[in-house]
Amino acid sequence: MHVSQQIITLARLVILTLVPYVLAAQGTMLGGRAGVFSVAQEGIMLVSAVVGFLGAYYTGSLFYGALLAMLAGGLVGLAFAYFTTTLKMDQFVIGLALFFATAGLSTLIYKIAIGVTLKPPLIPTLQDIPIPLLERIPFLGDILFRQNVFVYFTIFLSVGLWYLLYRTGLGLEIRSVGENPLAADSLGVNVTLVRYATTIVGGMLMGLAGAYLPMAYTGTFTEDIVRGRGWLSIALTYFGGWAPHTIFLAALFFAGVEVFAFRAQVTGIGIPYQFLLMLPYIATILVMIPGFRWAREPAFLGKNYDREKRGIS
Amino acid sequence: MTTGVLSPTGRIRSWTRAVFPYVLAILVAFAVAGAFIGSMGFNVLRAYETILFTSFRTPYGFIQTLTKFVPLTLQALAFTVPLTAGKFNIGGEGQLIAGAIGASVVGILLAGLPGVLLLPLVLLGSVIAGALWAAIPGWLLYRFRISEVLTTVLMNFISFSLINYVATEMWPDPAAGHPTTVPIGKGGMLPNIIARPPLHMGFLLTILAVAFVYIYTTRSVGGYELVATGANPRAAHVYGIDVRKLSVLALVLGGALGGLSGGIEVAGVHHRLIEGLQSNYLALGILTGLIAKGNNLAVPFVAFFIAILEVGASALQRTMMIPGEMVIIVEALIVLFVLLSDVVKVGEGA
Numbered sequence: 001m002h003v004s005q006q007i008i009t010l011a012r013l014v015i016l017t018l019v020p021y022v023l024a025a026q027g028t029m030l031g032g033r034a035g036v037f038s039v040a041q042e043g044i045m046l047v048s049a050v051v052g053f054l055g056a057y058y059t060g061s062l063f064y065g066a067l068l069a070m071l072a073g074g075l076v077g078l079a080f081a082y083f084t085t086t087l088k089m090d091q092f093v094i095g096l097a098l099f100f101a102t103a104g105l106s107t108l109i110y111k112i113a114i115g116v117t118l119k120p121p122l123i124p125t126l127q128d129i130p131i132p133l134l135e136r137i138p139f140l141g142d143i144l145f146r147q148n149v150f151v152y153f154t155i156f157l158s159v160g161l162w163y164l165l166y167r168t169g170l171g172l173e174i175r176s177v178g179e180n181p182l183a184a185d186s187l188g189v190n191v192t193l194v195r196y197a198t199t200i201v202g203g204m205l206m207g208l209a210g211a212y213l214p215m216a217y218t219g220t221f222t223e224d225i226v227r228g229r230g231w232l233s234i235a236l237t238y239f240g241g242w243a244p245h246t247i248f249l250a251a252l253f254f255a256g257v258e259v260f261a262f263r264a265q266v267t268g269i270g271i272p273y274q275f276l277l278m279l280p281y282i283a284t285i286l287v288m289i290p291g292f293r294w295a296r297e298p299a300f301l302g303k304n305y306d307r308e309k310r311g312i313s
Numbered sequence: 314m315t316t317g318v319l320s321p322t323g324r325i326r327s328w329t330r331a332v333f334p335y336v337l338a339i340l341v342a343f344a345v346a347g348a349f350i351g352s353m354g355f356n357v358l359r360a361y362e363t364i365l366f367t368s369f370r371t372p373y374g375f376i377q378t379l380t381k382f383v384p385l386t387l388q389a390l391a392f393t394v395p396l397t398a399g400k401f402n403i404g405g406e407g408q409l410i411a412g413a414i415g416a417s418v419v420g421i422l423l424a425g426l427p428g429v430l431l432l433p434l435v436l437l438g439s440v441i442a443g444a445l446w447a448a449i450p451g452w453l454l455y456r457f458r459i460s461e462v463l464t465t466v467l468m469n470f471i472s473f474s475l476i477n478y479v480a481t482e483m484w485p486d487p488a489a490g491h492p493t494t495v496p497i498g499k500g501g502m503l504p505n506i507i508a509r510p511p512l513h514m515g516f517l518l519t520i521l522a523v524a525f526v527y528i529y530t531t532r533s534v535g536g537y538e539l540v541a542t543g544a545n546p547r548a549a550h551v552y553g554i555d556v557r558k559l560s561v562l563a564l565v566l567g568g569a570l571g572g573l574s575g576g577i578e579v580a581g582v583h584h585r586l587i588e589g590l591q592s593n594y595l596a597l598g599i600l601t602g603l604i605a606k607g608n609n610l611a612v613p614f615v616a617f618f619i620a621i622l623e624v625g626a627s628a629l630q631r632t633m634m635i636p637g638e639m640v641i642i643v644e645a646l647i648v649l650f651v652l653l654s655d656v657v658k659v660g661e662g663a
Contacts, residue, residue: 039462083649087653087656088656089652089653089656090652092401092462093603093652094649094652096403096599096603097600097603097645097648097649097652098645100596100599100600100641100644100645101641101642101645101646101649103596104596104638104641104642104645105638105642107636107638108636108638108639108642111636111638112353112636227470228466228467228469228470231463231466231467231470232467234463235463235467272478272482274474274475274477274478274481274482275474275478277473277474278470278471278474278475281467281468281470281471282471284467285453285459285464285467288453288457288459288463288464289453289457289459292457292458292459292460293457
């Protein structure tokens with residue numbers, strides 16, 4: 001194969017692999033910018049992977065499956081917002097409890113719906129939809145514009161979130177709630193509403209990230225389908241500096257490592273594949289060393305706001 | 314990340330006031346699960362009976378419960394001991410696997426040694442391996458201030474590949490059909506304290522670990538510094554406690570306990586390294602630690618209760634075909650309602 005053709009193939013793969021990381025990290029970022037920090041990503045992705053898979057399997061439409069997965073993610077987001085923003089319970093502890101609950105739920109749902117089968121049921125995987133004109137751009141057309149609809153949505157979402165947060169009044173309100181809810185509240189921003197909305201939408205994005213896995217990769221659901229991508233997306237959110245555009249760029253690294261590890265397994269480079277499987281996690285730990293230095297997290301990240309007490313609780 | 318909900322809040326004033334929210338939480342969680350089981354068309358009362366009484370109906374059920382109690386308690390302590398110093402160890406699973414690998418390496422390489430020597434070495438191998446595995450996040454926290462939450466979790470995923478490597482490449486048992494090593498030396502196996510049905514000595518080791526943690530955190534200077542760090546890091550720092558060093562120590566201690574749980578699984582249960590031997594003990598251990606609200610002494614009691622539920626869960630699956638995962642939802646609900654009871658109390662101004 002021609003070298004440039006190989007580069008295009010690899011770049012295509014990186015973009016394809018980037019999707020679940022970016023979706024989950026943008027969801028984490030969105031809630032986080034309003035001060036709500038969930039650690040339930042892994043569980044939300046698991047439960048929405050199963051919901052998305054079953055939804056697509058029973059309705060025969062990937063679109064409805066993805067919609068149901070978003071609904072599931074949004075519901076977990078709603079529960080998280082209720083426990084933390086309304087009941088003022090510790091965000092981290094609730095996030096952990098929801099992680100285990102949703103992870104357990106994912107297996108439970110699959111067992112109730114499908115049970116144990118010799119041949120797992122399959123759904124068709126996503127088709128590439130070339131975008132007219134844009135697909136003809138040399139290099140970029142192949143890499144970016146002959147992909148599946150999730151890829152387009154992820155790019156569109158990242159640009160949209162950047163515009164929302166940095167170019168609109170609503171975005172300013174969201175950021176102010178994460179930086180100083182007391183000041184935001186006194187200026188008439190509805191802190192509770194902003195926190196609910198961002199957490200629910202964030203949950204929906206994580207749900208979409210989960211649904212992508214069976215729809216783009218496997219066509220079926222297995223218990224280990226998420227493989228830590230939820231946790232990695234938290235690291236990505238830090239590494240990406242809690243901002244939509246830098247998260248997208250940082251995800252190139254995460255996806256690049258995953259693609260490299262995968263390709264190295266297939267082609268075989270003399271390293272036992274188990275050590276290649278470790279690579280994404282080791283690389284993530286390594287990039288967190290600079291990542292935690294430059295990431296300025298929202299000042300009220302992970303802290304609940306109690307109006308009655310005029311401060312955190 | 315605040316630990317407000319979990320920090321040990323002094324002495325419990327009266328037992329009834331402490332126990333009441335738990336009873337309520339369990340009742341509500343069971344009611345919710347019952348509604349769910351009922352809606353699926355199963356007999357709810359029979360399901361309750363199976364979950365709660367399987368452990369007490371036969372000697373086998375009871376011994377099975379005590380056997381489950383061992384990893385649950387140790388995994389919960391691996392979570393709550395670092396929590397005493399305000400650190401979140403979500404890496405009990407990786408530490409268990411590291412401990413199991415450590416125990417197996419010693420048990421296989423020194424298989425010829427007599428039991429008096431081999432058994433302590435096997436257990437020591439697991440404790441050291443678990444402690445080292447947790448020392449990596451500890452060092453990253455100390456040196457680069459990287460949140461231990463993420464690094465401990467990521468270390469779990471690394472351990473999954475490591476155990477696969479050891480079990481398929483280093484000492485594989487070709488007859489097993491699943492990534493498994495050859496057995497460890499006979500001397501490295503934990504003797505039984507009850508012969509039939511068999512209960513291995515890991516149960517006693519667990520009780521010893523509980524006692525050690527209790528005495529260490531309440532009766533020693535080092536343990537007091539640990540508690541002080543968790544209660545108020547700034548105050549502890551002002552009084553000359555090296556808070557950062559203690560955070561690392563707390564994680565390493567947690568890792569040692571997690572490693573021991575892996576060592577006991579190898580030396581007491583499987584007598585070899587098997588991929589997947591960590592089961593879902595991390596989830597159960599952390600849920601146990603959360604229900605115990607981080608209180609080290611409450612851990613064994615909660616763990617015993619969770620062990621009853623887990624033995625009930627497998628019976629549920631066997632006899633009624635209700636998926637055992639049902640029970641982990643119940644346990645997560647108990648966590649939520651136990652934590653919720655604090656909110657209600659605060660709301661009343663108590």
